[in-house]
Amino acid sequence: MPRRILLINGPNLNLLGKREPHIYGSTSLSDIEAQARQQARELGVEIDTFQSNHEGAIVDRIQETAGWGPNVQETDAPGEKVSAIIINAGALTHTSVAVRDALAAVAIPFVELHVSNVHARETFRAHSYLSDKAVAVICGMGVYGYKAAIEFVAKHLKIEGE
Numbered sequence: 001m002p003r004r005i006l007l008i009n010g011p012n013l014n015l016l017g018k019r020e021p022h023i024y025g026s027t028s029l030s031d032i033e034a035q036a037r038q039q040a041r042e043l044g045v046e047i048d049t050f051q052s053n054h055e056g057a058i059v060d061r062i063q064e065t066a067g068w069g070p071n072v073q074e075t076d077a078p079g080e081k082v083s084a085i086i087i088n089a090g091a092l093t094h095t096s097v098a099v100r101d102a103l104a105a106v107a108i109p110f111v112e113l114h115v116s117n118v119h120a121r122e123t124f125r126a127h128s129y130l131s132d133k134a135v136a137v138i139c140g141m142g143v144y145g146y147k148a149a150i151e152f153v154a155k156h157l158k159i160e161g162e
């Protein structure tokens with residue numbers, strides 16, 4: 001069972017609750033993250049949250065999960081290892097080979113998440129650089145998708161070596 005989960009939200013997801021509420025609903029990201037922390041406590045797992053509008057910052061944060069990256073010193077004691085990642089990469093889903101490569105490099109199992117049903121929208125949203133590498137893909141459940149992803153990862157994801 002995963003001990004530590006990293007929840008990543010990409011560009012414009014800091015605007016959840018304000019942005020196109022007919023598509024993304026009225027719940028803010030800070031509410032989602034607070035609920036995630038509460039849910040994690042109930043499930044007995046740790047959760048870290050991270051949001052950035054910047055592709056490189058997301059790549060750095062993914063690398064840090066493996067003790068790599070520009071912000072990690074050679075002398076740093078290895079941090080507690082992240083055993084699963086839940087990522088809503090926002091628009092980077094459809095454009096970013098760099099985020100895909102970072103996830104492949106750290107080789108940590110991840111769930112791809114979208115609040116909206118990306119298959120029922122513009123055709124460019126149907127392609128993802130992440131899906132074929134993901135353990136699971138959640139979309140169209142609204143912000144409930146975050147709860148579903150955390151429960152799935154905490155209760156059902158088998159982590160090699162644990």
Ligand SMILES: O=C1C[C@@](O)(C(=O)O)C[C@@H](O)[C@@H]1O
Pocket residue numbers: 011012013088089090091092093113114115116117118125
């Ligand atoms: O920013 C987003 C949010 C999104 O990932 C979602 O959660 O539904 C869907 C993406 O296509 C879009 O660019």
